[in-house]
Each structure stands twice: as C-alpha cells, then as structure tokens.
Amino acid sequence: MTDDHQLRVSKIQNGTVIDHVEAGQALNVLAILGIDGTSGETVSVGMNVPSDRLGRKDIVKVEGRELSQSEVDVLSLIAPAASINIVRDYEVVEKSRVVRPETVSGVVSCPNRNCISNADEPITSGFAVLSDGVRCDYCGAIVREKEIAANLDVS
Amino acid sequence: MRQDHLISAVDLSREDIEAVLDRAAEIDANPAAFRQRHAGTVLGLCFFEPSTRTRMSFDTAMKRLGGQTVDMGPVESSSVKKGETLADTVRVVEGYADALVLRHPSEGAATMAAEFIDVPLVNAGDGAGQHPSQTLLDLYTIRENAGLDDITIGIMGDLKYGRTVHSLAEALTNFDVNQHFISPESLQLPRNVRYDLHASGASVKEHTELDEVLPELDVLYVTRIQRERFPDENEYRKVAGEYKIDDETLAAASDDLVIMHPLPRVDEISPEIDDSDHAKYFEQAHNGIPVRMALLDILLSNDD
Numbered sequence: 001m002t003d004d005h006q007l008r009v010s011k012i013q014n015g016t017v018i019d020h021v022e023a024g025q026a027l028n029v030l031a032i033l034g035i036d037g038t039s040g041e042t043v044s045v046g047m048n049v050p051s052d053r054l055g056r057k058d059i060v061k062v063e064g065r066e067l068s069q070s071e072v073d074v075l076s077l078i079a080p081a082a083s084i085n086i087v088r089d090y091e092v093v094e095k096s097r098v099v100r101p102e103t104v105s106g107v108v109s110c111p112n113r114n115c116i117s118n119a120d121e122p123i124t125s126g127f128a129v130l131s132d133g134v135r136c137d138y139c140g141a142i143v144r145e146k147e148i149a150a151n152l153d154v155s
Numbered sequence: 156m157r158q159d160h161l162i163s164a165v166d167l168s169r170e171d172i173e174a175v176l177d178r179a180a181e182i183d184a185n186p187a188a189f190r191q192r193h194a195g196t197v198l199g200l201c202f203f204e205p206s207t208r209t210r211m212s213f214d215t216a217m218k219r220l221g222g223q224t225v226d227m228g229p230v231e232s233s234s235v236k237k238g239e240t241l242a243d244t245v246r247v248v249e250g251y252a253d254a255l256v257l258r259h260p261s262e263g264a265a266t267m268a269a270e271f272i273d274v275p276l277v278n279a280g281d282g283a284g285q286h287p288s289q290t291l292l293d294l295y296t297i298r299e300n301a302g303l304d305d306i307t308i309g310i311m312g313d314l315k316y317g318r319t320v321h322s323l324a325e326a327l328t329n330f331d332v333n334q335h336f337i338s339p340e341s342l343q344l345p346r347n348v349r350y351d352l353h354a355s356g357a358s359v360k361e362h363t364e365l366d367e368v369l370p371e372l373d374v375l376y377v378t379r380i381q382r383e384r385f386p387d388e389n390e391y392r393k394v395a396g397e398y399k400i401d402d403e404t405l406a407a408a409s410d411d412l413v414i415m416h417p418l419p420r421v422d423e424i425s426p427e428i429d430d431s432d433h434a435k436y437f438e439q440a441h442n443g444i445p446v447r448m449a450l451l452d453i454l455l456s457n458d459d
Binding site: 110114115119138141142 | 163259263281347351
C-alpha cells in the first residue's frame, strides 16, 4: 500500500501539478497541453482519485513544463475547479485556482466547418466564454463545455 | 444607428430598426427628395454567392439615392478564383467604394470582413448565418400590414439553415410579438439562435404542424425547404409536401392573415394564393428598395 501511495502522489522536481480536475477530464487536460506521449515529458495521471472537495477528481503532473496563460484559460473551461501548482525544485512555488476568462483565442476551433474562422483567412479563432460553454466570435456557434475537448486547436 | 456596419440582427435595437423603417416610409412617400442625396457615392457589391433580388435591390437603392455601384462580378471571373482571401478582397474593394455589401457562403464572413475595413459594411447573407437587410424589409412589410406590436407570427420552413429566419426571429424580440416556429424536427432553429432568443427573454414555441397554430396567426412567414438539406429525394418530397400553403390550408386562417416569403419560392406557396389579400410577398420584395435606400442613407450619413 505504501509503495502504491507513494507512486500515486510522488513529487515532481520541476513542473506543474494540475489538481482538482473534474473526474474523467484528465485525458482532455493532456490534450490541451498537447501531450500525447511522444514529446518526452514525464507525466503522471491520477484518475478518479478520492477528493474531499469533488468526491472524485483527476490529477495531472507534468515534469519540466509550466503552463502558459492560454493553456490555463482553456483548462478553466473543462476543469473549472482545477488548481495549478507550479513546482520548482520539489517545492510548490505558486498555487492558483483557474479563473474563467471572458474570451479565449486561438485554442479552440469552431466546430462549424462552414465558419469563416476555419477558412484560409488571416484571423485567429476567438470565443466568448458563456456560463456553460463558449461561443464563436465569427459564426456565433455555441460549443458546450463537454464538447470543448473535442474541438481543441492545440498541437 | 449606433453601429457603422449591419452584420447581424442581434446588433439591432428597436430604435435602430424604427429609424430605418421611418426613413424608408419617408422615401416611399417622397422618393424625389432623396434622388440626389448621395450623389458621387460608390457602393461596392461583393457577392461570393449567386443573388438576384438582393444584389439588384442594393444596386437600385444606391442609384436611386444618386450614387453608383461597382460590382465584383461572379466569383469565377474574380481574383478569388486565384486564391485571394476574403480579407484581402474587401480591403482592396474598400479603396474603390464608400460602403460595401457582402454576401458569402461562410458563416461569420461579414463579421470577419468588418474587422479589416473602415467603410460601412452590410451583411447581405453569410452562409446559414444572418441576412439582416432582408429582415429590415420584412419588418417594414409587417409594420405596414399588421403592425409590429401585439401580433402573433408563425415562421415556417427551414428554420435551421434559413438565414432570413434567424435574423427575423432575433429582430422581432425587440417588439411585442408572439413567435411560433413551424418546421420538421430536422430543420428546427439552431442552438445559437435559440440562445439569443432565450437571452432576450423570448419564448421559443415550436410546432411540427401548421394547423396547430394557424388560426391564431396574424402573419405567416414561409421559407423554402431546400432539397440539398435532405439525404434522399423521397425524404425531401415527404417533408416539403407537408409545409405547403394553398387555398385549402388557409381555410382555417384568419381573414386578415398576412403571408410573407423572402423569395425565391419553389412550390411552398401555391400560385392560387397570389391574387388573394393574404399575399404580401411581392410587396415585401418591392419594399427592398425603400428599405435598402433608408439603410444606406443612414449608414452613409454616419460615415460623414
């Protein structure tokens, strides 16, 4: 049990711990971060971990990576209760809750294939953040929270 | 009008709408007074999709205000065919014209185009998105024939892809109008239009059968159900056949029912209705001239 426990919560040296992710969203968090296992980062994922606050939660630890603001913005859309812990030399140096932005730009693609933002035009996709999703600045299409992960425009 | 462009009916307030309709009524009453109003003004027509009445009525409207038009012509013979972006096209045409009218097959095209230019832009249809200048002439026709408050309107046909429907339904939320939406289930209002209607406090009452609401309607706005929206011909024929209007259908309607259609129609309104007092769709099409004159007059005056 001890080994298993240590494995699950083992500390990272430098990087980011994304905690209090809604259960079931961990793989989408990895998708937002563009992590598919081929780029070499050491990643630990806990799924359906018991949580006082959420009942069950997912947790993602990424070694050697600190999140950009745009990544945090999108994270907030699929994991509104998430907390971001920046770790340097095994210590948490920065701890913050995600804050839903009013807009997100360049990280979600419009699911409407006929939207001008999907054409070859010199613009970046942009969305207004609603209470339960986002809305395309161009065609007005509404993407519900649970559909956002399928429309991420991150590489 | 508060904005420099007309992109979406959502941007229109009641005051904006009434300003255009009142100006259109002035023009209707005394067209000669507006004949040289915009002499020397050039309107650019950029139609990336076929259009007959919208293109011709904007062309006529500008000329009746004393101005001129430059037309991009068909896409096949333009630089778009060489791969030019819409953003570049409108920036080039902006240099030739004092205002632009844009029709494009992609939703959001007018919103994007407006980001790149400083002259007034009118969205003359963006894919299955919006067609707000059509809405203004629809509202003018409704106001002339039934009034714009305390009425019940049925909007029928292709509500999912029909851009005239999206703009009209959203604009009507500025008035005391009871809206009913009649369509096959597969062609009901899209999510974003429902969102806007709910956000403005309007209720969305949906029906699959016209006879559920026909007797209480003051206005029936009919739109075409397009063949290409259906996977097979049989399904299309079955559905389209259920949303046709003829003398028999109208037996249950009020004597004062106003029937409108943005045109072109195929067979959703039987020609036998054309000579009845119900039929207002040709009047509606004719209203495109004073209303578009009024719209251009207001947008171009903003720009002065």
